[in-house]
Amino acid sequence: MSEIEQSDVIVIGAGLAGLAAAVALSGAGAKVTLLERKPYVGGRAYSYPHPALEEVIDSQHVMLGCCTNLIDLCRLSGADKHIRWYDAITFLEPGVQGKSARRSVIEPGFLPSPGHSSFSFLKAPMLSAGDKTRIAAGLLGFMRGYPATDDEPFSEWLKRTKQTKRAILHFWEPVVVGALNDSFERCSTRYAGQVFYESFLKSAEGGRLGIPTQPMSEFYEGVAELAVQQGVALRLRTSVDRLENVGDEWLATASKGESYRAPSVVLALPFEQTQRLVGGLPEADRVKLPGFDKFVHAPITTVHVWFDRAVTEMDHAALLDTRIQWVFNKSRIRRDEPGVAEETGQYLELVISASFAELEMGREEILSSALKELAGFFPGVKDAKVVKAGILKEARATFSVVPGLDRVRPEAKTTIAGLFLAGDWTRTGWPSTMEGAVRSGRLAAEAVAEAAGNRVRFLTPDAPASGLMQLVSR
Ligand SMILES: Cc1cc2nc3c(=O)[nH]c(=O)nc-3n(C[C@H](O)[C@H](O)[C@H](O)COP(=O)(O)OP(=O)(O)OC[C@H]3O[C@@H](n4cnc5c(N)ncnc54)[C@H](O)[C@@H]3O)c2cc1C
Structure with missing residues (x-):
């Protein structure tokens, strides 16, 4: 039997929620083990080298100036240097x-x-x-x-x-x-x-609109490095299959049999994976947890196109009267990053939000319809040659803030001793965003600290009102 790794807190999931919790707790002196099933951190905010395209692609994530916790985490890790801000x-x-x-x-x-x-x-x-x-x-x-x-x-x-x-x-x-x-x-x-x-x-x-200028996994790599510098034991390719309450401690067992033990555990997972993992707890514990039935996913589809020439001088734009919500000019957005060569062509990413229809459509159909629509905005598309193109469908991109959902979004602290919940879907007061995820991780870290008798505030204050809004804002 393999050895059991002991720590103060196990955080399961190294998306932004798990990273934020791990950075906060380790910064406060706790010994943290962070378990992630993928070979990279960042969760849904990820990028990967596409083998056929021979390019690193992601679904462009953006933030707003009001995302104070996310911006703070980027500042702590140095990622803020790779955000371009637009007014x-x-x-x-x-x-x-x-x-x-x-x-x-x-x-x-x-x-x-x-x-x-x-x-x-x-x-x-x-x-x-x-x-x-x-x-x-x-x-x-x-x-x-x-x-x-x-x-x-x-x-x-x-x-x-x-x-x-x-x-x-x-x-x-x-x-x-x-x-x-x-x-x-x-x-x-x-x-x-x-x-x-x-x-x-x-x-x-x-x-203000903030756009990361690096592929998303590179952008968040610094947060993982910060966590590790602070002593977090980050275990990638570690998928937790079983969670058990053993005496006063939690035992997390991963798919290859590795075991991790700690008095506190933070589940920083999407709602469906949380549901799966807590499904193995005894009935008496399960009833103390929230219902998951009201949570639903919504998809995002992104179309990645490389043209043989530039078709627009804009960095990004919102497109009206079309299926495409947003166009990002990735060639221009990534232009100042080291290693990005001067291009004669242009790489555009087209974002289709709430893409329920596209989930049912094939690659060629999505691509030809997107190119046709794009030509209505940038006539140069008609003459340009498509050098290569790819489609990224994320069926479970976000959870929907359906009416009445707040009644079932759980707080970080559960009524089961030592078990804490994080993830964008928990009660953060924010929709399914990176800011919501970071807030959830910090709220979970506050709850863990409080359970251990320490009142600490990890959350960053909200963005202040300015001008006349200072008089009317609540
Ligand atoms: C295409 C797309 C576009 C988006 N655009 C934006 C945007 O522009 N702005 C914005 O703010 N937000 C955007 N979002 C939403 C944003 O990505 C999420 O809200 C946020 O990243 C959620 O973070 P999280 O940590 O809560 O969950 P996740 O990122 O899902 O992290 C959970 C982690 O847990 C891991 N995990 C799961 N099960 C296990 C297990 N059993 N053991 C170990 N690890 C496990 C997963 O691999 C993952 O790394 C977008 C999402 C998508 C998909």
Whole structure:
């Protein structure tokens, strides 16, 4: 029988939740073992060398200025040097009858918050005066914050606030589906309101868009190094199959028979893997844990295309009236990273959020439809040659913030001694995001410390309100 590795805390899962928990606890002096079944850390925020394409690909992850815990973790690990920040977001409408795509640029001006983007908003051609009036009236409702409860679907809110068809298609949909990755019926007003409050109203800084300039696994490698420097025993390729309560301790057994023992265990896993692992606990313990039935996944599909020439000078843009939510110009985003050669061609990544339809479609169908749509925005696509292309389907990309979900999102501390939960799906007050994951890890670390008699705060304060929002923010 193999030896049992002993520590103070076992963290299972080295996604952002597990990494954040391990960094916080080891920084506070705990002996931590971090177990990850994959050969790399970062969980869903990963990249990998695609053998056929001979390129390292990922699904581009972005953050906002209001993601204070994620930004703090990046700062601690030095990854912040590899984030490019953008103040402006460009929305593109496809060009009609040979005309080039129409641009609406939303960016902060000189007015104080919440009016910081109002000039650019008033100028934006993608919306009529009537659409803008309804949007402004809707946003006013989120000035003091967003609803405390999450029972109302966002589809009801849109009806209740009489939003126009174009306001929905050109404003509410790109932002809400882009951020929450599901239909309006399956997103609550609470979380949609949070997106608008934190990123459009509270401050200009909160709405800045941060794009990692490295492939995601490289980007988060520094967080793993930080954890290891702080003494964390990181065990990759270690898939935990069994969890048992043995006396006052937890015993985690991995698939090759390795065993790990500690008084506390943090499950930093997605909800379905948490459910599987706790399924092996005795019935008396299982009933103390939350129900998992209300949690559902939503997919994201990304299309990766290498053209033989440049088809756009933009770094990124939100695309309107199409299946593609967002285009990232990876050649330009990665341009300053060491080892990235000057290219004559161009690599674009197209993101299709809530891609339930694409899950059923084949590679060629997705690619040809995406290229056709893309040509409506960048006419150069018609003449450019596609050198190579790949499709990445992530069926379980995010969990959906369906109305009423907050009632079942569990806290980090469970009623089972020594068992703690983390992961973006736990009760963080955030949707399925990297920020939510980091918060969950830090909340779990606070709960572990508290159970051991130490009150420590690992969470970073929320982004402050600026301008007039300081007077009205709750
Ligand atoms: C395509 C895509 C695009 C996205 N875009 C964005 C974005 O732009 N911005 C944003 O903020 N968020 C985005 N997200 C969401 C974000 O990636 C997640 O919310 C976040 O990474 C979740 O982190 P986590 O640690 O909670 O879970 P995970 O990242 O899922 O980590 C869980 C870890 O546990 C490991 N594990 C599972 N079972 C076991 C086991 N039995 N033993 C050991 N280890 C195990 C897994 O391998 C994994 O590493 C996107 C997600 C996807 C897929």
